[in-house]
């Protein structure tokens with residue numbers, strides 16, 4: 066079969082012939098419909114992901130969507146999704162533990178289902194499961210211009226927020242976030258970011274902050290947040306560390322909630338993913354994606370390295 070293979074750490078994958086993956090105990094063999102590219106794939110390929118990397122050479126890509134060819138828990142032909150294939154998703158076929166798979170609606174577009182996998186679930190579950198959104202909450206989404214953030218903006222709107230503020234740097238994508246449901250936007254390069262956040266919440270600061278950034282934008286958001294704010298961190302695009310004063314934490318009874326989809330419960334992943342696909346089918350949720358045929362996986366990889374700010378999906 067054709068597969069995008071990483072031979073050396075930090076190298077771009079090479080599309081070549083590769084042996085079929087063998088289905089082990091408790092695994093399904095799946096015909097790949099689409100495979101997602103994420104920052105984590107680059108980190109794994111560079112050998113810098115905290116969870117490590119498979120032995121070299123390995124097939125690139127973690128998340129995948131496709132039709133079951135052979136399985137025990139899933140009938141052949143079932144459309145399934147996973148965030149974690151066992152053999153790599155940028156190949157004609159992959160194997161995955163059946164415990165890591167869930168069924169998605171048969172009429173779902175595999176590319177859209179993939180785009181709503183790691184990135185979509187990071188945004189959706191940050192709001193719904195980790196953020197415990199309540200009807201009427203005011204929500205601030207940092208990095209709203211990225212894939213994760215744009216889903217978080219839409220999740221907040223769909224799950225009952227009374228006010229959604231989208232914050233980012235890219236002016237065009239900030240404008241788009243208004244069409245996706247944000248009530249106001251904040252430019253992260255504002256000279257006085259704390260004041261810009263305050264101005265965006267005239268009726269009181271955000272009860273929930275979704276943060277893929279960390280660093281200065283996170284500090285500014287915490288500085289203006291009300292008592293009891295729930296602050297969900299899921300990434301570090303603006304800085305790997307920051308100096309956070311004890312007073313800022315205890316004074317507002319700050320709840321810092323870490324979130325990674327790779328530690329989420331399987332039922333939360335399946336529920337969140339199906340909910341997003343229902344909203345897509347109803348025309349209520351969208352994800353900005355670009356597809357590359359599998360033979361152009363190296364170009365897709367280079368595009369991901371350049372930081373596309375939209376979701377890249379490798380298709381059959």
Ligand SMILES: NC(=O)c1ccc[n+]([C@@H]2O[C@H](COP(=O)([O-])OP(=O)(O)OC[C@H]3O[C@@H](n4cnc5c(N)ncnc54)[C@H](OP(=O)(O)O)[C@@H]3O)[C@@H](O)[C@H]2O)c1
Nearest residue numbers: 187208210211212213233234235277299300303325326374
């Ligand atoms: N925890 C999880 O489960 C999980 C899952 C998926 C992704 N993530 C993480 O979430 C983050 C976003 O992922 P994504 O897929 O949305 O990426 P993306 O589509 O490439 O978007 C990147 C976002 O980060 C912003 N950004 C980048 N550098 C910045 C800086 N120095 N200061 C301020 N903003 C900056 C961009 O803003 P502009 O475009 O406006 O410049 C954009 O909003 C990444 O850190 C990723 O690793 C976490």
